[in-house]
Amino acid sequence: MNKTIALIPGDGIGPDVIAEAVNVLNAVGKKFGHSFEYKNVIAGGCAIDKFGEPLPKDQLDIALNADSALLGAVGGPKWDDVAPEIRPEKALLGLRGGMKVYANLRPALMFKQLKAACPLKDEVVGDGLDILIVRELTGGIYFGERGTSEDGKTAWDTEKYTWAEIERIVRLGFESAKNRRKILTVVDKANILNSSRLWRKVAETVHAEYPEVTLNFLYVDNAAMQLVRNPKQFDVIATSNMFGDILSDEASQITGSIGMLASASLGDGTGPGLYEPIHGSAPDIAGKDLANPLATILSAAMLLRYDFKLEEEAKAIETAVEKVLDDGWRTGDIAGDVEAVKAAGKLVGTKKMGELVVEYLNK
Structure with missing residues (x-):
């Protein structure tokens, strides 16, 4: 080759x-x-x-x-x-x-040889951690409309998603979970954000094609807490650009080995x-x-x-x-x-x- x-x-x-x-x-x-x-x-x-x-x-x-x-x-x-x-x-x-490249695959894998570097207690991490975060990469607030007022005292950034942008991330999450422990957690802020409510609607629709995968939803603040409290509950996490940016860094730290963790950013394969x-x-x-x-x-x-x-x-x-x-x-x-x-x-x-x-x- x-x-x-x-x-x-x-x-x-x-x-x-x-x-x-x-x-x-x-x-x-x-x-x-x-x-x-x-x-x-x-x-x-x-x-x-x-x-x-x-x-x-x-x-x-x-x-x-x-x-x-x-x-x-x-x-x-x-x-x-x-x-x-x-x-x-x-x-x-x-x-x-x-x-x-619209999807970032970021494995948070705790290498067993480096377990001592994990900041969490043994009873929390058990025999290791293996979480895959699927982060949307080219939409959301990082790419939305933004601006600053002429007087410099007001600024704004817009969180915007289309059904298609969400569906390709959620589908990749389901495909990944299907080949792992069959649990997908969609992380959002659906109690506040309209865009997050669309994430939930898309995820529930696509879930019909993956009945073997358990679908869970978590608000991002709770997800951040749960990653520290009980990280082993997670298999695959699918989420938006900003939430994925934050949570993937947190997940990398709980493995204790940020210098060991790789990532892949993928598109449609063309x-x-x-x-x-x-x-x-x-x-x-x-x-x-x-x-x-x-x-x-x-x-x-x-x-x-x-x-x-x-x-x-x-x-x-x-x-x-x-x-x-x-x-x-x-x-x-x-x-x-x-x-x-x-x-x-x-x-x-x-x-x-x-x-x-x-x-x-x-x-």
């Missing part, structure tokens, strides 16, 4: 972790007989520095013409004072909108998907060989699974990561007792962690 992958390193630790993911993809290609060609895309703060805007059209076109896209991270305090319309985060919205770790750009450790590349490497595994339909290759990466963790190798963010891990000779940097995954992949 010959495929083209657009690489969007971005800012901060983005280039560091993307480099290790590429090494792993190359190892997979060599092992399984595939060839991956890479096209570099400049987006985020680095694009502001070079072009004066976060995502020039010619850079977006590179991503659109690839078979898939892998993103590192964008943003950082260096660009805090730029005009709102050209902030680095606009590159993310531009990529998602331009690539028409164009490339966008894959990225959920952590930020961490500019304070950029270029210092301190970042954890595993979330990006696991995002590359999702890329192989969803865009290229290479399940065996994706599992090979995930198994290699598991074995690296089984043998005690840790970057600083997942080390727990750093001094003990260091004394055991198992504390490693970005490059060594990437090398270890390749090594275990080839065993």
